[in-house]
Amino acid sequence: MSHVWNCARQSLMFFVLISVSSAQTHPEQQYDSLALKIFKTSLESGKAYDALTELTTKIGNRLSGSPNAAKAVTWAQQKMEEFGFDSVHLESCLVPHWVRGDVEEGAILFGGGKRLPIAVTALGGSVATRKDGITTGVVEVHSFKELDNLGTKAKGKIVFLNRPFDETKFNTFEAYGGAVDQRWAGAIQAAKAGGVLALVRSVSPHLDNVPHTGVMGYTDSILKVPGVAISTQGANRLSELLKKDGGLKVYVKVSCQTLPDVESANVVGEIRGTEYPNEVIVVGGHLDSWDKGQGAHDDGAGVVQSIEALRLLKQLGLKPKRTIRAVAFMNEENGGRGGEAYAAKERPGEKHIAAIESDMGGFMPRGFGVNTDSVRYERIARWAHLFSPIWADRIFPGGGGTDISFLEKKNVPQIALIPEMQRYFTYHHSANDTIDKVDERELELGAACLAILTYVLAQEGV
Amino acid sequence: MSHVWNCARQSLMFFVLISVSSAQTHPEQQYDSLALKIFKTSLESGKAYDALTELTTKIGNRLSGSPNAAKAVTWAQQKMEEFGFDSVHLESCLVPHWVRGDVEEGAILFGGGKRLPIAVTALGGSVATRKDGITTGVVEVHSFKELDNLGTKAKGKIVFLNRPFDETKFNTFEAYGGAVDQRWAGAIQAAKAGGVLALVRSVSPHLDNVPHTGVMGYTDSILKVPGVAISTQGANRLSELLKKDGGLKVYVKVSCQTLPDVESANVVGEIRGTEYPNEVIVVGGHLDSWDKGQGAHDDGAGVVQSIEALRLLKQLGLKPKRTIRAVAFMNEENGGRGGEAYAAKERPGEKHIAAIESDMGGFMPRGFGVNTDSVRYERIARWAHLFSPIWADRIFPGGGGTDISFLEKKNVPQIALIPEMQRYFTYHHSANDTIDKVDERELELGAACLAILTYVLAQEGV
Missing domain, CATH: 3.50.30.30 (Glucose Oxidase; domain 1)
Structure with a gap:
């Protein structure tokens, strides 16, 4: 497709970006213009792709227990600190140490x-x-x-x-x-x-x-x-x-052989809620990967998107009422020890109101999968329209992620960011899971989706 | 994402493929199971990707007037004949001949x-x-x-x-x-x-x-x-x-320089309608490309998808009531002479009821853009649900393509296949527009969308 007259006459017609009228008064619509702003900001100045480039090329793949996994923990901690999160800390866990x-x-x-x-x-x-x-x-x-x-x-x-x-x-x-x-x-x-x-x-x-x-x-x-x-x-x-x-x-x-377990950690950073700081929305991906390729889609993408979600909110000066917490989980691939440790840890007075995971690749977002009771499902699904400007407004019943699944017994709603999924298993767990398979714009838009959903849940509850 | 328990417990839950109950009786639903069958057939035994591999690697890029463009005309004709279309012919046009x-x-x-x-x-x-x-x-x-x-x-x-x-x-x-x-x-x-x-x-x-x-x-x-x-x-x-x-x-x-015009051609093949053979649905892309890369997304993809749409219908033994015609247009990029010649040709007794173009890349299909009056828009848009099993059910007002735009003055509805669009202009008109940027499954699903839409319009009219 090339002709200027075609562009002017045909292509431009089909998609009039949903414009936000100030006359709209439904409570669900109060975040429409904010969502648009977050999408635009992510496309203009998102940092998820740069972060993923660092993680995948300066460190590389990150199997639990490996020196690279330890480097990745330090990297994620520094990244959250660099972005000025209100607090950043590690939560240790023992992980398997299998070597090829x-x-x-x-x-x-x-x-x-x-x-x-x-x-x-x-x-x-x-x-x-x-x-x-x-x-x-x-x-x-x-x-x-x-x-x-x-x-x-x-x-x-x-x-x-x-x-x-x-x-x-x-x-x-x-x-x-x-x-x-x-x-x-x-x-x-x-x-x-x-x-x-x-x-x-x-x-x-x-x-x-x-x-x-x-x-x-x-x-x-x-x-x-x-x-x-x-x-x-x-x-x-x-x-x-x-x-x-x-x-x-x-x-x-x-x-290959299995060596003794190694101490490792989840990396946890948050923006503290202004009104209900003890009510927490978790958003995460897993920092470990298989020892093939660069762990770009699985799941460097989810880690950088989760961190970026909080960074976008900070960049825009948004102060959530509830706490939004990014977690870079350790050891999803061969043990789930990070997710298990996160859920097992005593957090006196704290209550998780939702957990979101991005672990299906850094492709174009299409929507969310929501796994909870019907009342909370509807409370979450009512925000679907916020994602329609980028055609990511499909909400499915069911969904989650390995790392957040350990929170299920605490009755925390489980949410998966669902991206386009045709290419994921072509690269998955192989030497082909590398940064060149990730599109910058698609990755950033996924991070924007996480920013919008975490923020609206932080403001409105579940 | 990896764990078997995760896959079994979490991922499988979120997406229960729309199941088709035989009790459904709405007229719009009579094609639901056929659409599913076409999607599955395209994923299992589609030939669009193989055809695109031939076009892009055996021939390569195909600027109007070039020897490669002439080879591509012969190739497209042979491909339609190989697939057993009811008739295949060339319709000549003069094209510019610019050389780099x-x-x-x-x-x-x-x-x-x-x-x-x-x-x-x-x-x-x-x-x-x-x-x-x-x-x-x-x-x-x-x-x-x-x-x-x-x-x-x-x-x-x-x-x-x-x-x-x-x-x-x-x-x-x-x-x-x-x-x-x-x-x-x-x-x-x-x-x-x-x-x-x-x-x-x-x-x-x-x-x-x-x-x-x-x-x-x-x-x-x-x-x-x-x-x-x-x-x-x-x-x-x-x-x-x-x-x-x-x-x-x-x-x-x-x-660079401009040489005298060269004779070239549109390649036209069809499945003849059984009841209303003079009512025609055109589906096409453009065979010419820029002389960089391989013209894979722009627009080898649209050409092979249009041909594949007809091949899929034939493979499934479907006999449309109206004629479905695939056109590999020549010279979209620097003249539009093919589209112009197609629209200008006298076709006594014939009436085009819709024209569909795929010229926005061979990415995951997301829906269609439909440019016509409101009555015919609704008649076309009512089929959106057929594309929901692959989440390609967005219908937008407006849309079309350069090649089919010449039919607009004949009051023919213009329809664009709209794919995911974040990556298109990264490759477009450059050395990076190559077959490795095209995903086989995404390309085949686009062809399936064209097969479904052309068939349902052929059966039900517009």
């Missing part, structure tokens, strides 16, 4: 010594293979039921869990939920069936050669065998080759 | 012979500089009024038009409209003021070193001076340096 080690190798072995390398990566929490790796035959399955039905056929074999991400689902989080059991419980189920390693198809809709990691579990009663992700292209190739030669072997070697 | 030539150089010259190179590119339609380039002083302005007020100060100078893209506007097309006059009329206004070259800030919200081209105009009564774009970073740098040294000089050399 230097070696991740995979290959398909054919008769006659031919080798086809495959891209693999250890799942978070996995034990290592033997020092010389595992070389054995493969059984391919698409469900745990299919694995159960194999009888003894999985014995001594690599169990290849190859159920794909359902690309026909618009809701990519639902599709993720439909495949991620293989990653979480694959090693347990493989070992139960007598297998020696779980080789898990990366949980992504995108065909490429980049494996996606993510947390996996063990149970004490079952032998711990390694859990390893294979790229989607690698999985397709292996599946094809197995159809031709069911007896081929696969070699996998990973050198 | 080999040389594009720019530099800021300081005292003492120091040179700072700046990234420049000729605007489409510009005349060349002298063979040894232009080296002279610079006047910076931000509006034509400011230029008028300079009196004789622009005489013999490079006129540097540096009004930025208004980044505070959510509607980037509106922001584009607010800056593009400098590009379109900059050389005319510069020459009127006695200037020797118009150096125009790239019309983009993004700060980088990549200049953006685009069409510019001349009028016969005024001397033709070159029009050249400078990158946004280059423009900022030049502006800073001018503040320190108003007497600095700039060197620009471009070697």
Whole structure:
């Protein structure tokens, strides 16, 4: 699209920005012009993208327990102090310390010594293979039921869990939920069936050669065998080759290990409420990330947006009646210890009235998911129109985030910032989750949404 | 976001895909399940992205009159034939043939012979500089009024038009409209003021070193001076340096020229209506692009989505009552000759009932802009709910596209597919408009939207 006459005649017509008449008197409309101002300010002078650039390029990825995670804690604290929050402090928590080690190798072995390398990566929490790796035959399955039905056929074999991400689902989080059991419980189920390693198809809709990691579990009663992700292209190739030669072997070697827990912290900063300082709205994301890429969308984006929400309010000189608190949570990815510690901490006299998390990527905001009783749902959902100037006014029942989920038993409404979601799992937990995949304007608008929602809840309650 | 328990407990809750009850009987709801099927089919087996990959990587960019534009005509025709459209043909048109030539150089010259190179590119339609380039002083302005007020100060100078893209506007097309006059009329206004070259800030919200081209105009009564774009970073740098040294000089050399018009064509393919074959719904994008990057978002995306819309209907065995016609228009960028020729052609007995264009990038669809009288607007807007399963149900008054705008005088409703728009002008008309900026799922969903809207209009009329 290019022509000036087109722009003048066609494009400009379709979108007359909702103008705010001073004659409007509905109580829900009193924040309309403020919301517009916050959106414009975020586009003009937002600092979320600059902060994310620092976090992702000066520090990089930040797995719990790593030196980078410790640097990120210091960075987030300094950032909140630099922005002049009323108070900033750390709240410590013990976190797991799993390290990947230097070696991740995979290959398909054919008769006659031919080798086809495959891209693999250890799942978070996995034990290592033997020092010389595992070389054995493969059984391919698409469900745990299919694995159960194999009888003894999985014995001594690599169990290849190859159920794909359902690309026909618009809701990519639902599709993720439909495949991620293989990653979480694959090693347990493989070992139960007598297998020696779980080789898990990366949980992504995108065909490429980049494996996606993510947390996996063990149970004490079952032998711990390694859990390893294979790229989607690698999985397709292996599946094809197995159809031709069911007896081929696969070699996998990973050198990860779990070290003793490490002390780490949530970073907490706030703007103190002027009238009801003990009523708190929490807004957060998680500071830790997987040790691939830069943890840009997952979840550097959520951290910088949460901090930026408060910074925007300060820049505009807004003084909320209730306290608005940004939390950069630690250890969402492989333990949730930060979220757990935050909820467990005694805070005498304090009451959380809402908790908001941004942990679905720094893409264009589309709305919020709100998980609470119907009365409070309506009290929150009535603000939807504030987000219509940027077409982010969809409010869904349900939603939240791992970190804030620990507040659920305290009956705190859980709210998720919901962005555009088609691309998230293409990058998620992989080397491709880097700052160049984040658009500055989209990220800043997400921060503006958090600023508006936290402020209006601080003023009006829930 | 990672935890399996999070996915199971939180994320899955927020979005229960609108389920279609067979008990629903409103006439507007009879297409609900079909729309869902088309969305799923597009995500599962859509071919728009593969087609765009071919167009952008096997052919590349496609400026009107170029050998690549001719190849693209053949490619589009073959693609429509391959997909089994009921009829496919070319409709010829004469197009301008402007060529960039080999040389594009720019530099800021300081005292003492120091040179700072700046990234420049000729605007489409510009005349060349002298063979040894232009080296002279610079006047910076931000509006034509400011230029008028300079009196004789622009005489013999490079006129540097540096009004930025208004980044505070959510509607980037509106922001584009607010800056593009400098590009379109900059050389005319510069020459009127006695200037020797118009150096125009790239019309983009993004700060980088990549200049953006685009069409510019001349009028016969005024001397033709070159029009050249400078990158946004280059423009900022030049502006800073001018503040320190108003007497600095700039060197620009471009070697473009306009050759005689060339015969080219629109590519037209259709599914013939079963009941009212003479009533036609046109859906199109433009096949030509600027000679930078690959013309991926602008507008390879619109072309492949329009063709894919028909292919999806065929794949699903749908036989529309009215004719649905895909048009790959030629020469939107620098002449609009294809759109003009399409509208001017006599088509005895035929009546266009709607024209839809996709020329705002292949990003996630958000809805449609509809430009017609209020009766037909409502008849079209009542289908909004069909797009809610993918959150693309915003309908705006106004909208269209350059190519279909020529049908407006025939009283044909003009409809634009409106996608997410924050990133479009970052890539637009520049070397960055490449296939890697297009997401497969988002592109396919846009094609599905076109398939659904064209089909429902074909069945129900307007």
